[in-house]
Amino acid sequence: MHLFYTPDIQPTHPQYFLNEEESKHAIRVLRLNVGDKVQLIDGRGGLYSAEINDAHPKRTILQINSVTTAYNKRNHYLHIAIAPTKNIERLEWFLEKATEIGIDEISLIVCQRSERKEAKTDRLNKIITAAIKQSLKAYHPVLNEPELLTKLLTHEFGGQKFIAHCELGNKTNLKQAITPGGKYLILIGPEGDFTPKEIDDALSNGFKAITLGESRLRTETAALEACFEANFLNR
Structure with missing residues (x-):
């Protein structure tokens, strides 16, 4: 069944109008017609079953038949802060795979050794949206604009906070540090790793x-490994 991302829909809506872009895709590309069944996700946990009432290529009208709230809600909250990679395609790959596995929030951090300090979040959000549709996720991960690591370190966070780095020193395996069912913020540094001062500050x-x-x-890869481990340890 075809799935559409409709972030402005509300559970109380008896009908929904697809925007022009989605309507064109549904009618011209997918060749859907009156009576065809589709599913909608709002990015906030809602999964909607709907039926096409009017197959118009600019404003398709859907009848909402049922709504499931908190669809496949996970028992933990995962926030990964990652330094954007020099090759942006590697970051895009991470966002796609992490969304498929399960992640709630991503922050892009600028570190002392960062080789990339900017990223087009509009494009990155489209990759995340495509991934939630592909993997039937009802929650859309939050992607934060790039900010300095020094600023992110001071943010309030009501959960466990971790920094993964390659320097020598006392470090714990993530599987031994995580408390299941909690909230986690995990820092992943740039290609050259965090500096000793950044580690100390964290x-x-x-x-x-x-x-x-x-x-x-x-x-x-480190960011995806952290994502996988956090999800695996909460199964």
């Missing part, structure tokens, strides 16, 4: 140093 702000294994991982 520790001073309540972050706990973790390791993701013995291998030296690429930025996007």
Whole structure:
């Protein structure tokens, strides 16, 4: 069944009008017609079953038949802060796969050794949207605009805070540090890793140093490994 992302829909709506872009896709590309069944997701946990009442290529009208709230809601909250990679396609790959696995929030952080300090979040959000549709996720992860690591470290966060780095020192395996059913913020540094001062600053702000294994991982691989482990440990 075809799935559409409709962030402005409300559970009380008896009908919904697809915008021109989605209507054109539904009628001209997918060749849907009156009576065809579709599903909608609002990005806030709502999954809607609907039927086409008017197959108009500019303003398709859908009849809402049923609504499921908190669809596949997970028992934890995962926020990964990652330094954008020099090759933006690697970051895009991470966003796609992390969304499919399960993630709630992504922050893009600018570090001292960052090779990329800007990112077009409009395009990155489209990749996330495509991934939630592909994997039938009713929750749309939040993508925050790039900001300095020093600023993010001071944000209030009511959960466990971790920093993954490759420097020597006392570090705990993520699987031993996580409390199931909680909220987690995990920092993943740039290709050159965090500087010793950045690590010290994070520790001073309540972050706990973790390791993701013995291998030296690429930025996007480390972030995906952290995402997978957090989800696996909460099954």
